[in-house]
Amino acid sequence: MLVLLNYLNGRLAPPLAGRYLDNIDPATGRVYGQIPDSGPEDIAAAVAAAEAALPAWAARPAEERGRLLEKIADLIDQNLEALALAECRDNGKPLALARSMDIPRAASNFRFFGTAAPHFATEAHVQPGLALNYTVRHPVGVVGCISPWNLPLYLFTWKIAPALAVGCCVVAKPSEVTPATAFLLSALCIEAGLPPGVLNIVHGTGPGCGQALVEHPAVKAISFTGGTATGRHLAATAAPLFKKLSLELGGKNPNIVFADCDLAAAVATSIRSSFANQGQICLCGSRLFIERPIYEAFKVEFLRQLKDQTIGDPLLPETKQGALVSEAHLHKVLAYIELAHKEGGTLLAGGHRATVPGRCAEGFFLEPTVFENLPPDCRTNQEEIFGPVVTLTPFDTEAEALAMANATDYGLSATVWTRDLARAHRLAPALHCGVVWVNTWLHRDLRTPFGGMKNSGVGREGGLEALRFFTEAQNICISLI
């Protein structure tokens, strides 16, 4: 039985109250480990350690902070297999995906912000003969990073790395559903020589310890990725305390396919954008709008390629679709499938729990599911399902596609498939979302601003946006007279 520990002031430590939660392998349905069920007392200890470490870490030259982050990146690379296996077991995702996407991206996050640290320059505003203004960007202080279960190490490090790069000290809480890689990261940080208290990792539930982190008066900023309802609750807690907040929340992303597109590319990538990571990526396109002249052709090819979406043991190389993250989440997604039937949808594929024989017989698997004939304003087309469930809807005009794409409370990302350059440029800025992909999906350049509009979030991560978020800007004005 794998028993995880918190990472507190440079050491691995059990939770102060000695309570633990079960960690379940979603591919087998069996408990395989114990997770600290930390409480406010663990958060208080972690924040105290971070406060003590802050002056020295903030004063350290950016090059040195950067070198340490790069060392952690190297250690992640060296431990790729162990980390990928832990991610696969914790989350149910195919091992091949963890190996090719999650873990390499975690290393990239540290490397990207490690190399960015010394290049993070500041501005000067000169008023010739009058005054010289220059901006000093101080690390905001001790910050809280709270991350979800879908891309565990990928999103955890995406928050921690920029905070550390600018000189903040961090108390981080990974999802209690997928804590294993954050635990392994603790050991790598110790091996890299990260000074005690600079990064502290506290395991536990949202209400049990995440809430205490958000409420703690010494925590000056919160970076959160997770569900929109949780984000709303966090904002209500943190806003009266005047904390800086970055919220990356849910999505209900449109995937708009025009008749002039490269159909083969559009279908192949749409399979990925619909079902990658079992549809549990906030950027997955769950509402597919297809121009009527190619609606049937797209549908036939999409359903044909869906058959290659092998569901199976996440450890096997041929598996394209693993288990959903938990039994509770599986039942939530199944409830949405029932709702889609009630709302009058026509089931084109999937719709049922899948059985995988052998060691995975009790796992939380679900067939990739496709519906059509659902109105754009029904709940199935409005609420974030966060599973392998998509809807197909035909459209006749660009204006109609745009209106349907924008008609949700979410605004994270959109994908457009067209060969018409003028249309792409016309449509992309009219889409109410933070990220638009044209003829591609999930293409990421870590320098670009990342985040959502409307109920998909507040603020942007990535590149300079993230570095600025974790700093407090101060203007200094020197008279030249």
Ligand code: TXE
């Ligand atoms: O997320 P939560 P859950 C969506 C998706 C999913 C739903 C719920 O629709 O079905 O959210 O998933 C911590 N104070 N996304 O329940 O609860 C929690 O412990 C402080 C979208 O897992 O939002 C975890 O570490 N922290 C998404 C983190 O918040 C709290 C990814 C996220 O948990 C807290 C995942 C509190 N009061 C789910 N309550 C995306 N956009 O990528 C919870 N937490």
